[in-house]
Amino acid sequence: MTTQKPGTSALDSRVAGLVEGFGRDYPTYQYAFVNFLVDHLSDLSRSYGGDFQQILILAIIGQRRMNLRRRVDMADLPGPEAMAISASRLADVTGIPRETVRRKLESLRQKGWVVQGPDGGWSLAEDPDGRDLPVRRDHAEFDQRARLRIARLVAMLETFGRAPED
Template identity: 40%
Template sequence: MGETPQTDLPEEEEAFIRAYGEGFALYHHAWSVFFVSHMGDLRRHFGDLDEALLLAAFGLGPVADKRRAAGRNRDALALGGRAVSEGVTNAKRLADVTGIPRETVRRKLERFRARGWVEQDTDGTWRLSLDADGKARVAEALGPLHGAFLRRLARLVVEFARLEQP
């Protein structure tokens, strides 16, 4: 709200920041409805927002790999100033990205392993467990939650587009 747009941002991002500032109440309300509703769903599903955050961070690598494979790496978003890469990670990296203590990350990774969502390699790195079709096993478990997220995200994107219309 009180931030000045950075001049090193792409023009589209600067334009959005200006529009958000000018229509703050409308944009922020739409964002807040999305955010609070989604966080509520996550908390109800997991009972623990750290698990949701950890899974989201865990999935960044595989998704970044798919973006690169689709030729979209030049505009891939970085996290903490670093590009996210590879479908494997470790507890330290996840702790750094999420701010969750490393021991807590390790305990949650063990819970995910017990659910069949992740597996640990002999070198100590972790990766998502895949089914025979190459689909992440966690995706099936979170299918209904993901569907609600997509519908809510679609409403947010459409509302933002409406707000940008004169």
């Protein structure tokens, strides 16, 4: 068991302990992770017709919202413009050419998943009633499969390193 060192967060301490544990039987953990990753990427590929660039762009836009959501009460969540990201910044972050990013954003806009603000930044589109995001609603089945995959991965990882039950 790893104890928390002075000056480190509980998360840092937990990560250090996990890295130590993974080091003892890395091939087992690597197998579980790669199995999860291949299943998840295959599902994404089928869902998006193999367009991983579109997946990546949408994920980055969504992560901006999710990062703020983790830190702010939903009632205080800023408007879409505060969570927006420019096409140029998306191109810089992903390495995808700017014109390709613009085409992918237009495709996502046509699906009703993203909107472009007056300043040119892009954010997730919201339903007028504010109860759901169109992208979340349209990904409900995919998200259900993803939750199951993640739960299987966590359950599998939790069993590694334990003594077999009699």
